[in-house]
Amino acid sequence: MIPTTQPNNSDYTNKPIIAFIGAGNMAEAVIGGLYASGHPTSRLRFSEPYEPRREYMESKFPECMSATDNNKVIKDADVVILAVKPQVLRQVVADLIFESNTLIISIAAGIRTTDILRWLKTPQPLVRCMPNTPALIGEGAVGLYATDRVSEAQRDTTVGIMSAVAKEVMWVDKESLIDTITGMSGSGPAYYFLFMEAMTNAGISAGLTPEQAKALTVQTCLGAAKMAQQSEDDLATLRKKVTSPNGTTEAALKSMEAANIRQIIQDGVLSAERRGKEIADEMGRD
Numbered sequence: 001m002i003p004t005t006q007p008n009n010s011d012y013t014n015k016p017i018i019a020f021i022g023a024g025n026m027a028e029a030v031i032g033g034l035y036a037s038g039h040p041t042s043r044l045r046f047s048e049p050y051e052p053r054r055e056y057m058e059s060k061f062p063e064c065m066s067a068t069d070n071n072k073v074i075k076d077a078d079v080v081i082l083a084v085k086p087q088v089l090r091q092v093v094a095d096l097i098f099e100s101n102t103l104i105i106s107i108a109a110g111i112r113t114t115d116i117l118r119w120l121k122t123p124q125p126l127v128r129c130m131p132n133t134p135a136l137i138g139e140g141a142v143g144l145y146a147t148d149r150v151s152e153a154q155r156d157t158t159v160g161i162m163s164a165v166a167k168e169v170m171w172v173d174k175e176s177l178i179d180t181i182t183g184m185s186g187s188g189p190a191y192y193f194l195f196m197e198a199m200t201n202a203g204i205s206a207g208l209t210p211e212q213a214k215a216l217t218v219q220t221c222l223g224a225a226k227m228a229q230q231s232e233d234d235l236a237t238l239r240k241k242v243t244s245p246n247g248t249t250e251a252a253l254k255s256m257e258a259a260n261i262r263q264i265i266q267d268g269v270l271s272a273e274r275r276g277k278e279i280a281d282e283m284g285r286d
């Protein structure tokens with residue numbers, strides 16, 4: 001998935017030095033997206049204590065600086081992206097030593113900025129960010145919330161980084177909306193994968209090959225998403241245009257509505273949002 005060649009980038013020195021703390025799935029997606037966008041590899045770094053994972057990332061991004069020591073990669077960095085699990089963030093943050101004014105971007109689900117600022121040794125500009133894994137192919141959706149110390153220039157830097165990996169990048173002025181965005185676009189790719197798994201299985205059980213079923217499912221999802229993006233019609237109108245009276249779509253939608261699919265989806269999104277807040281409460285306790 002990660003391209004083997006990088007586009008040329010003449011605008012080299014304007015690019016921030018970005019250090020990732022934790023080099024797991026989400027860091028891989030963002031680093032991969034930045035790499036594909038032409039961000040110089042000499043200005044991307046990551047730390048990762050788990051050796052097999054670090055070696056995997058080093059093989060994917062051989063020109064990026066890597067380390068086991070978090071403080072080694074954050075030295076001289078313009079931006080530090082906290083990409084560890086929410087459950088270890090407190091310990092990780094407490095051990096970090098920052099230069100003044102280094103911008104911190106936390107992508108940890110749930111964890112509130114007030115807690116991160118409390119755990120830090122120094123008062124830093126901090127952005128809370130919720131990306132998603134399609135960042136890897138430049139198709140991410142990102143929500144952002146800035147704390148008081150974040151300057152206009154640092155907001156621009158944040159948008160510059162996230163725009164390289166995402167098609168939707170939006171600031172919110174209420175931090176709790178980041179939990180809502182987590183339930184929608186942060187976790188959202190998994191919902192669509194589940195839907196596609198189920199549709200693919202329906203095709204396979206009726207006799208299509210797995211390849212045929214997957215190809216039809218994925219293209220349908222992609223086509224519908226592109227129509228939703230490009231059409232002037234709203235989503236309900238687009239749905240109605242597929243649904244002939246007393247036809248096949250109506251039969252399918254009736255069956256799904258009878259099972260309360262709208263409520264199921266809404267409950268799912270709200271469960272993710274609630275879980276984010278629960279994690280924050282668990283981890284923020286003294």
Ligand SMILES: NC(=O)C1=CN([C@@H]2O[C@H](COP(=O)(O)OP(=O)(O)OC[C@H]3O[C@@H](n4cnc5c(N)ncnc54)[C@H](OP(=O)(O)O)[C@@H]3O)[C@@H](O)[C@H]2O)C=CC1
Nearest residue numbers: 022023024025026027050083084085086107108109131132
């Ligand atoms: N996956 C997703 O789709 C999204 C994830 N997020 C958020 O991104 C963050 C990372 O998630 P994800 O990438 O999925 O998780 P991963 O577990 O894949 O990545 C976290 C990485 O951090 C490493 N790590 C653990 N302790 C330390 C430490 N002390 N210093 C440095 N690195 C450490 C882990 O190593 P080890 O495995 O050894 O513990 C692991 O490789 C989470 O906070 C999550 O909420 C946000 C949006 C979407």
Ligand SMILES: O=C(O)[C@@H]1CCC=N1
Nearest residue numbers: 108109182186187188
């Ligand atoms: O499942 C999780 O907790 C993370 C946060 C959003 C997507 N994955």
